[in-house]
Amino acid sequence: MAERGRGWARAVRGLLLDVSGVLYDSGADGGVPIAGSVEAVRRIKASGLKLQLCTNETQATRESFVRKLRALGFDIAVAQVTAPAPAACHLLRERGLRPHLLVHDDLVPEFAEIDKTNPNCVVLGDAAENFTYANLNEAFRLLIGMEKPVLISLGKGRYYKETDGLKLDVGAYMKALEYACDIQAEVVGKPSKRFFESALAELGVPPEQAIMIGDDIVNDVGGAQQCGMRALQVRTGKFRPSDENHPEVKPDAYVNNLAEAVDIILQEL
Amino acid sequence: MAERGRGWARAVRGLLLDVSGVLYDSGADGGVPIAGSVEAVRRIKASGLKLQLCTNETQATRESFVRKLRALGFDIAVAQVTAPAPAACHLLRERGLRPHLLVHDDLVPEFAEIDKTNPNCVVLGDAAENFTYANLNEAFRLLIGMEKPVLISLGKGRYYKETDGLKLDVGAYMKALEYACDIQAEVVGKPSKRFFESALAELGVPPEQAIMIGDDIVNDVGGAQQCGMRALQVRTGKFRPSDENHPEVKPDAYVNNLAEAVDIILQEL
Numbered sequence: 083m084a085e086r087g088r089g090w091a092r093a094v095r096g097l098l099l100d101v102s103g104v105l106y107d108s109g110a111d112g113g114v115p116i117a118g119s120v121e122a123v124r125r126i127k128a129s130g131l132k133l134q135l136c137t138n139e140t141q142a143t144r145e146s147f148v149r150k151l152r153a154l155g156f157d158i159a160v161a162q163v164t165a166p167a168p169a170a171c172h173l174l175r176e177r178g179l180r181p182h183l184l185v186h187d188d189l190v191p192e193f194a195e196i197d198k199t200n201p202n203c204v205v206l207g208d209a210a211e212n213f214t215y216a217n218l219n220e221a222f223r224l225l226i227g228m229e230k231p232v233l234i235s236l237g238k239g240r241y242y243k244e245t246d247g248l249k250l251d252v253g254a255y256m257k258a259l260e261y262a263c264d265i266q267a268e269v270v271g272k273p274s275k276r277f278f279e280s281a282l283a284e285l286g287v288p289p290e291q292a293i294m295i296g297d298d299i300v301n302d303v304g305g306a307q308q309c310g311m312r313a314l315q316v317r318t319g320k321f322r323p324s325d326e327n328h329p330e331v332k333p334d335a336y337v338n339n340l341a342e343a344v345d346i347i348l349q350e351l
Numbered sequence: 352m353a354e355r356g357r358g359w360a361r362a363v364r365g366l367l368l369d370v371s372g373v374l375y376d377s378g379a380d381g382g383v384p385i386a387g388s389v390e391a392v393r394r395i396k397a398s399g400l401k402l403q404l405c406t407n408e409t410q411a412t413r414e415s416f417v418r419k420l421r422a423l424g425f426d427i428a429v430a431q432v433t434a435p436a437p438a439a440c441h442l443l444r445e446r447g448l449r450p451h452l453l454v455h456d457d458l459v460p461e462f463a464e465i466d467k468t469n470p471n472c473v474v475l476g477d478a479a480e481n482f483t484y485a486n487l488n489e490a491f492r493l494l495i496g497m498e499k500p501v502l503i504s505l506g507k508g509r510y511y512k513e514t515d516g517l518k519l520d521v522g523a524y525m526k527a528l529e530y531a532c533d534i535q536a537e538v539v540g541k542p543s544k545r546f547f548e549s550a551l552a553e554l555g556v557p558p559e560q561a562i563m564i565g566d567d568i569v570n571d572v573g574g575a576q577q578c579g580m581r582a583l584q585v586r587t588g589k590f591r592p593s594d595e596n597h598p599e600v601k602p603d604a605y606v607n608n609l610a611e612a613v614d615i616i617l618q619e620l
Contacts (some may be wrong), residue, residue, distance in 0.1 A: 213484045215519075222510065222519050240531045241491065250484075250491050250531050257530040258523035262509045 090312050090334040091350040096132035096287030098306065101139060102242055103297035103319015104340050106154055109245030113154065116318050118341030120155040125344055127157065129351060134285040135163045136278070136294065138237035138271040138301065140207035140252065141186040144168065164281035166236035166271035167192035170205055173270060179232065181205040184221045186212060203232035206259065206267070208252045218255065225263045233259055237271035239301055243320045272298070273305025282309065293334075295343050297321050304331040314343050359581050359603040360619040365401035365556030367575065369565030370408060371511055372588015373609050375423055378514030382423065385587050387610030389424040394613055396426065398620060403554040404432045405547070405563065407506035407540040407570065409476035409521065410455040413437065433550035435505035435540035436461035439474055442539060448501065450474040453490045455481060472501035475528065475536070477521045487524065494532045502528055506540035508570055512589045541567070542574025551578065564612050566590050573600040583612050
C-alpha cells in the first residue's frame with residue numbers, strides 16, 4: 083500500500099505520532115525502541131516538520147514518560163506530549179468533579195492539585211497491576227452508589243503490546259464498569275475528537291496539513307480521520323493483519339513502520 | 352404490588368428459586384440466611400409443591416454449595432440444584448471443546464472429567480479473587496490467539512450482594528473480554544433459555560405451572576418470563592428500588608421476600 087500512490091504524503095506540515103507501538107514497544111523493563119524510530123524522530127525534527135506525540139499513555143506522568151523516551155534515545159520535550167491525564171484534570175476543574183482514581187500509581191501525581199475528597203466521579207486509567215478485584219469492586223461500589231454515576235475513562239483501547247505480550251487496556255475495564263452500572267463512560271484521550279483537537283492546537287497545524295501515525299486502527303487512525311486529518315497505520319506494535327480488513331476504518335496508507343512513513347513523507351516535501 | 356391481584360399465584364405446581372439474595376446473602380463467612388427463608392423452603396416442601404433451585408452460583412461445586420446451604424438450615428439435595436458448571440460440561444463435550452478455566456478455585460472439580468489440554472475455548476465463571484490482572488491477561492491472550500475465539504460465560508450477572516457489600520459479577524468480566532477481543536460470549540446459565548428449560552425439566556413441571564422467584568430483574572425475572580413462566584422479584588439481595596422502573600422487564604409481582612411469596616402461593620393452593 084505504502085508503495086502505491088503517495089498522494090497521502092503531500093502538503094504536510096506536521097505529524098502527530100502515537101508512541102507505544104510506533105516509537106517503542108513498552109514493557110516492565112522500560113521497553114525497547116522499534117527499529118528505525120529513534121532515527122526517524124531525528125529526521126522529522128531536522129526536516130522542519132512540526133512534531134507532537136499524541137498518546138493515551140496513562141502509566142506515568144508526562145514528565146517521567148518523557149524521561150523514559152529520552153533514555154531510549156528519543157529527543158522529545160514534555161510540551162511535545164499530549165496525554166489524557168492533563169486533559170482530564172482540565173475537565174474535572176471545569177465541572178467541579180472530585181475523582182476517585184483507579185489509575186497506575188505513577189500517574190497519581192498528575193492529579194496532585196485536584197480535590198479528591200468525597201468523590202463524585204471515578205477516573206479510570208490503565209491501572210495495570212492496580213486492576214485488582216478489590217480495586218474494581220471499590221470503583222464499582224462508588225459508582226453504583228452515586229445518584230448519577232460519572233465514569234471518566236482515560237482512553238478506551240482494547241489492548242496493547244508489551245515486550246512480554248499483549249495486555250488488556252483501559253477500555254476493557256471501562257466496559258466492565260459500564261456494564262455493571264448500566265452507564266456510558268466519558269472518554270478523555272484518543273479517539274475523542276476534543277482530544278485530537280487539542281493535540282492539533284499544540285502541534286500548531288490545521289488538520290488538513292497534519293498526518294497521524296499510529297498502530298491502533300480505531301483509536302489512532304479512525305479518531306484522527308474524524309478530525310479531518312490523514313492517518314497511517316504502522317505494521318508494528320499491536321498491528322494485526324486482520325486490521326487491513328477493518329469493516330469501518332480505512333487508513334490513508336499502511337506503512338511497515340515509522341521509518342518507512344518518514345522516508346516517504348520527506349521525499350514528498 | 353404483592354397485595355393487589357393475586358392472579359399470579361394461581362395454578363402453581365412447582366417453584367424455581369434463585370439462591371443468593373433469595374435464600375441467603377452470600378459472603379466470605381459462608382453467608383447468612385435471609386429472614387424467613389429457611390422456614391419458607393420447609394413450607395414449600397411440606398405443601399407438596401415441586402422445588403428446584405436455579406442458580407448462577409459458580410464459586411463452588413454443587414456438592415459443596417449444597418453442604419453450605421444445609422449448614423445454613425436449608426433442606427436441599429444436590430439433585431435439586433440446577434447450576435451453570437454441569438451445563439457447561441455438557442456443552443463442552445457436545446462440541447469437543449477443551450477449556451482454559453478462569454473460574455473460582457472451588458469450581459474446578461466440576462471440570463475434572465473434561466480434557467483441558469491445548470485449550471480451544473475459555474470458560475469464565477465468577478472467579479472472585481482469581482479475577483487478577485495476570486489471569487485476565489492470560490485468558491485474553493488465549494482468546495485473541497484463536498482463529499475463532501470461543502468464550503463461554505457461566506452467567507452474565509452485573510453484580511451481586513455479599514455480606515460485606517456489592518461485588519462485580521462474571522458479566523462485567525465477560526464484557527471486558529468481549530470488548531477486548533471483539534467477540535460475543537456464549538452464556539450458560541440464567542438468563543439463557545436453554546438453561547431455564549433444563550431447570551424446568553428437572554423440576555418436572557411445564558412453564559405455565561411454574562413460578563421463578565429471584566432478586567435479579569433481568570437474569571431471573573426476564574429470563575424466566577421468556578420461557579413462559581411467571582416470575583416474581585423479591586425485595587431482598589441485590590434488589591434496588593429503581594428495578595421497579597425497569598424499562599423492559601415487569602415481574603408478575605413484587606414481594607418483600609421469599610416468605611411473603613410462599614405465604615401468598617400457599618393460600619392460593
